[in-house]
Each structure stands twice: as structure tokens, then as C-alpha cells.
Ligand SMILES: [Zn+2]
């Protein structure tokens with residue numbers, strides 16, 4: 001019989017459809033991974049030598065400190081097709097205007113692209129640990145910079161891998177957007193965590209982490225700083241959370257050691273998915289507290305990976321519940337093997 005499972009951190013129910021269970025092979029081998037990319041593409045705006053095709057970078061990590069050659073390891077540029085406009089001048093405001101029943105405000109914010117490595121053909125799964133750690137260190141530097149702006153109420157760091165996950169450029173990159181409002185997706189998590197804290201006096205994420213460590217069956221990988229597991233009520237097949245062992249509500253307080261440990265874990269989990277599922281499309285997102293909730297005892301930042309193996313259809317849209325065709329415990333044991 002299928003099971004309905006609830007995530008205590010979102011209160012969202014998912015259907016774990018045991019009778020329609022799919023194997024990794026049902027998702028893999030659709031040809032996405034048959035034509036490897038070249039390391040350089042002359043028409044790609046993110047490849048070395050084509051720097052003139054992007055706006056001026058706001059951040060660069062050199063290959064070697066002070067080598068003066070201009071060679072870069074990571075580069076951050078404004079998104080040419082930004083979702084929100086960077087606030088400039090005096091006529092900027094976060095004032096809401098009423099249009100009858102409806103609210104409207106200026107679409108201010110920041111939208112940056114993190115060009116993760118010079119090599120066009122790589123992806124997080126095929127980078128070195130050092131390369132991925134540099135990407136995470138860049139996330140931190142940009143998060144802190146964007147967090148200094150009075151306009152950015154929340155900062156979303158995310159990565160879209162593959163066309164099915166919404167990317168149009170193949171060159172390995174992630175994005176960071178600062179928004180002038182706290183959105184529903186974050187607000188709901190904060191409220192659920194606050195209520196849990198009121199009832200129990202503990203952080204729901206710390207409690208989940210402890211429960212997962214004790215139960216073991218959904219653990220994918222762990223190291224000194226982080227634990228990766230498939231949530232009990234996983235919303236999609238191979239849904240994976242990477243949760244810091246140390247309680248902190250804002251991603252901005254990640255230490256240098258944790259940056260390296262997260263880089264290593266992200267690489268190994270995504271490499272496991274790459275092998276098991278044949279270079280699947282996915283999104284990942286860093287879920288961090290908004291600016292004014294940094295330091296809260298009830299919220300706990302984490303990174304969530306959502307492989308794009310199935311399509312959200314009418315029932316999911318209508319109910320807000322997902323039908324997950326891979327049992328989280330099975331997903332964990334397969335990923336655990338593959339991520340070794
Ligand atoms: Zn490129």
C-alpha cells in the first residue's frame with residue numbers, strides 16, 4: 001500500500017507510491033550523457049578568452065593568489081537577463097502600492113551568475129573537491145556582500161543543471177538572487193520551525209538530523225561537518241538534503257573548514273547521482289534564514305538537491321502534494337553505494 005508521509009519541517013505531505021516504484025535504470029540512459037562537451041566552446045560567454053561577452057565581474061577568485069596573469073578560477077558577473085533590477089539612484093523604494101485589492105512594488109534586487117570553473121565540460125559531479133570548495137567559498141563571499149545591502153531581505157543561492165532544470169547555458173554555473181521581500185517558500189519554513197520550537201523548545205532540523213543519524217536508513221553520506229540524507233517525506237525521487245551538524249540559521253556563518261567539508265560532500269553526493277542516474281538534470285538550492293532572522297534558534301540552513309526525473313502534473317499542482325515513485329530508504333541505500 002502507498003504511504004502518505006509528512007515532513008515535520010514543512011508540514012507538507014508526500015505520497016510514497018510503493019506500487020509504482022522505479023529503479024535507477026528507469027531514469028538513466030536517456031542519452032543526455034552520450035555526447036560529452038568540449039572543454040572550450042568559442043561561442044560560450046563564460047569560457048576563458050570570452051570575458052568581454054559578460055558584464056564586468058563583481059568578484060573573481062584567481063587561480064593563484066597574486067600571480068597577476070589574470071587567469072581566474074571562479075568568476076561572478078551580473079546576470080545579463082536579471083530577474084530583478086539592481087537598485088540605483090534615489091528614486092528606489094520598497095513601498096507597496098495598492099491597486100484596489102492588489103499589492104505591487106518595484107522589482108528591485110540583485111541577480112548574479114557564479115561561473116564555477118573555466119572548463120566548459122565540467123559539472124559539480126566531475127570537478128575536484130578543491131574546485132567545488134572554491135564554488136562554496138564564492139557563495140559565502142557573495143552571500144555576505146549581498147546581505148550587506150538594505151534592499152536584500154533574503155538571498156537565494158541555486159544551481160540549475162540541465163535543460164530539464166531550467167538552464168540555457170551549458171557552461172557550469174550557479175546563480176544568486178537577492179530579493180526585497182521574504183517569499184512564501186521561506187516564510188512557511190520559518191513559521192513551521194517557530195511553532196515546533198514553541199512546542200518542543202528545540203530546532204526541528206537539529207532533531208531531524210539526530211533522528212536520521214540514529215535511524216541510519218536514509219543517510220547518504222556524512223563527514224565532520226555535514227550529513228546528507230534523503231528526507232523521510234522526500235518530495236521527489238532521490239531528493240537529498242545536506243544539513244550542517246552545527247546549528248546555524250544563516251548560511252553566511254559557514255566557517256572555512258565547513259566550506260571545504262560542504263564542497264567535498266556536495267561533490268561526492270552529486271557524483272553518486274551522476275553515476276547512478278546517468279548525469280540527471282537537477283536543481284539545488286541553499287535554504288537560509290532571511291536577513292532579519294539570522295541567529296534564530298529555530299531555523300537551520302541546509303542545501304536541498306531536487307533531481308528532475310519526473311514531471312509535476314495535475315494532481316501535484318492541484319494538491320500541493322507530490323507523488324514520489326522511489327522509496328526514500330531505497331534511494332538512500334543506492335546513493336550511499338554510488339557516492340562511496
Ligand atoms: Zn563555456
Ligand SMILES: [Zn+2]
Nearest residue numbers: 203206247300
Ligand atoms: Zn538546528
